[in-house]
Amino acid sequence: MNQNGGRSVKSVDLTCSILRALRELDGAGVTEIANHVGRSKGAVHNHLSTLHRNELVVKENDEYKIGLKFLDYGTYAKRRVSGYRSAKEVVRDLAEESGEVANFMVEEHGVSVYLIKERGDDAVRTASYEGDRKPLHCTALGKAVLSQFSKERVEEIIDSRGLPKQTDATITERDELFDDLERTRERGYAYDDEEIRSGLRCVAAPVVDSTGEVQGAVSVSGPISRFKGDRFREELPELVLDAANVIQINAAMPD
Amino acid sequence: MNQNGGRSVKSVDLTCSILRALRELDGAGVTEIANHVGRSKGAVHNHLSTLHRNELVVKENDEYKIGLKFLDYGTYAKRRVSGYRSAKEVVRDLAEESGEVANFMVEEHGVSVYLIKERGDDAVRTASYEGDRKPLHCTALGKAVLSQFSKERVEEIIDSRGLPKQTDATITERDELFDDLERTRERGYAYDDEEIRSGLRCVAAPVVDSTGEVQGAVSVSGPISRFKGDRFREELPELVLDAANVIQINAAMPD
DNA sequence: GAAAGATGTTTGTGATCGACAAACACAAAT
DNA sequence: ATTTGTGTTTGTCGATCACAAACATCTTTC
Numbered sequence: 001m002n003q004n005g006g007r008s009v010k011s012v013d014l015t016c017s018i019l020r021a022l023r024e025l026d027g028a029g030v031t032e033i034a035n036h037v038g039r040s041k042g043a044v045h046n047h048l049s050t051l052h053r054n055e056l057v058v059k060e061n062d063e064y065k066i067g068l069k070f071l072d073y074g075t076y077a078k079r080r081v082s083g084y085r086s087a088k089e090v091v092r093d094l095a096e097e098s099g100e101v102a103n104f105m106v107e108e109h110g111v112s113v114y115l116i117k118e119r120g121d122d123a124v125r126t127a128s129y130e131g132d133r134k135p136l137h138c139t140a141l142g143k144a145v146l147s148q149f150s151k152e153r154v155e156e157i158i159d160s161r162g163l164p165k166q167t168d169a170t171i172t173e174r175d176e177l178f179d180d181l182e183r184t185r186e187r188g189y190a191y192d193d194e195e196i197r198s199g200l201r202c203v204a205a206p207v208v209d210s211t212g213e214v215q216g217a218v219s220v221s222g223p224i225s226r227f228k229g230d231r232f233r234e235e236l237p238e239l240v241l242d243a244a245n246v247i248q249i250n251a252a253m254p255d
Numbered sequence: 256m257n258q259n260g261g262r263s264v265k266s267v268d269l270t271c272s273i274l275r276a277l278r279e280l281d282g283a284g285v286t287e288i289a290n291h292v293g294r295s296k297g298a299v300h301n302h303l304s305t306l307h308r309n310e311l312v313v314k315e316n317d318e319y320k321i322g323l324k325f326l327d328y329g330t331y332a333k334r335r336v337s338g339y340r341s342a343k344e345v346v347r348d349l350a351e352e353s354g355e356v357a358n359f360m361v362e363e364h365g366v367s368v369y370l371i372k373e374r375g376d377d378a379v380r381t382a383s384y385e386g387d388r389k390p391l392h393c394t395a396l397g398k399a400v401l402s403q404f405s406k407e408r409v410e411e412i413i414d415s416r417g418l419p420k421q422t423d424a425t426i427t428e429r430d431e432l433f434d435d436l437e438r439t440r441e442r443g444y445a446y447d448d449e450e451i452r453s454g455l456r457c458v459a460a461p462v463v464d465s466t467g468e469v470q471g472a473v474s475v476s477g478p479i480s481r482f483k484g485d486r487f488r489e490e491l492p493e494l495v496l497d498a499a500n501v502i503q504i505n506a507a508m509p510d
Numbered sequence: 511g512a513a514a515g516a517t518g519t520t521t522g523t524g525a526t527c528g529a530c531a532a533a534c535a536c537a538a539a540t
Numbered sequence: 541a542t543t544t545g546t547g548t549t550t551g552t553c554g555a556t557c558a559c560a561a562a563c564a565t566c567t568t569t570c
Contacts, residue, residue, distance in 0.1 A: 006304035009301050030548085080321070300518070
């Protein structure tokens with residue numbers, strides 16, 4: 001396994017920093033960005049006008065902003081995910097049946113990426129949005145996926161991302177996480193019990209393709225007041241497992 | 256008005272070419288991309304590993320692909336558009352009431368960018384997707400927006416983008432376009448009569464904010480068989496104008 | 511099973527190119 | 541009118557990036 005060495009292209013790194021800055025600052029002028037990334041105005045100016053020529057950024061009355069070209073590339077990347085099309089419908093049904101928030105997510109670069117979010121009639125407001133990135137260890141979706149990874153791969157991810165604490169219930173110890181993943185594997189689905197946001201519980205099941213490779217995960221999230229007892233222990237898991245099953249069967253079929 | 260000169264950063268240009276290549280080729284290896292962009296393998300390799308480190312691309316069994324980080328930036332950019340939130344609901348209602356496809360779009364870099372697409376019960380399949388980019392001159396949405404631009408701005412856009420022919424009905428002459436925009440302005444809404452796809456008609460109205468600046472446009476599209484007579488001349492325009500009106504009123508309100 | 515032909519990756523090197531700093535143009539504010 | 545912000549442009553030198561060629565792995569092929 002190579003460690004992804006290779007020489008880096010400094011200019012590209014700078015351009016990426018500038019994009020990050022544009023987002024953090026929610027749009028900004030040349031000087032502001034130059035200060036933020038610690039470079040000269042001239043340099044930043046050249047990068048921004050190059051990005052502008054490539055239509056990746058937009059200029060609105062002396063403020064540069066992230067351009068909608070990213071949405072073009074992003075939707076392309078989203079649709080490229082195998083099983084996305086069928087997942088969309090399945091997740092909608094799941095949201096409807098449960099009345100809660102239903103999600104579909106895939107792993108990328110050691111974090112979870114939310115691809116589909118559908119709201120049922122009683123859905124609570126969750127912060128996640130399409131493309132949102134969250135740590136894997138503190139969500140049911142993430143743990144569902146991690147439970148299908150090899151121990152080495154999980155170790156690698158922990159090494160690079162750590163186990164940042166989100167609430168008092170967040171798992172922050174390696175051993176504890178591995179125990180949880182073991183139980184998840186036995187069960188076939190994962191729980192998140194206020195580990196990312198207090199008051200919020202979640203049930204998720206991994207979606208595995210025909211080769212045994214994990215594609216992503218489906219979940220339902222909701223308030224602790226409704227996520228308890230039999231519903232939390234049996235009904236919701238069943239719905240979620242069912243959804244995961246349908247997605248993986250549909251994904252195996254050619255359109 | 257400056258012509259957006261400035262020195263360009265060659266490495267960033269190359270990185271953008273590589274991203275375009277990744278998309279056109281729908282994922283590819285180093286050699287393939289190197290040939291496609293006409294550079295050495297080594298150079299391309301360095302760019303790709305830099306992009307990988309920045310999590311903008313993904314590597315799947317010896318193929319690099321556009322990463323989902325673009326979706327993150329893209330959704331951010333989409334939500335940043337003023338009036339997006341209220342437009343979402345309004346467009347959904349419009350799709351439901353009309354039973355057709357309803358869209359919301361904004362202009363960027365001289366092209367139209369589709370931001371919202373909702374399908375009614377009888378909706379035909381249209382190719383557009385969130386983030387999709389199309390020329391302005393051959394869609395009702397585009398012409399609705401152009402009708403609100405100054406003549407100089409329209410000239411600029413034509414100069415840089417041309418008037419590419421999509422169907423036999425596409426307007427390819429400057430004068431003809433300006434005539435159409437004039438009529439559109441008088442009417443208050445725009446028509447697309449098979450100008451982008453044969454068999455498809457469309458009605459669109461511009462969304463103008465409180466300062467008189469055009470924000471974007473709303474539309475309904477459907478087959479010629481249903482888009483004719485009174486419905487095409489009166490009913491649909493009324494629905495669309497109404498939707499545009501609601502969006503601009505909501506946009507003016509603080510959340 | 512060895513050799514050939516693909517990959518992706520790494521290295522040294524010289525020419526290019528990009529960052530800096532400073533000057534410039536143009537605002538708005540004092 | 542002067543000051544203090546912008547964004548933009550320029551000359552210059554040192555860093556850096558692309559090339560080419562070698563290297564490491566794989567398949568393929570005979």
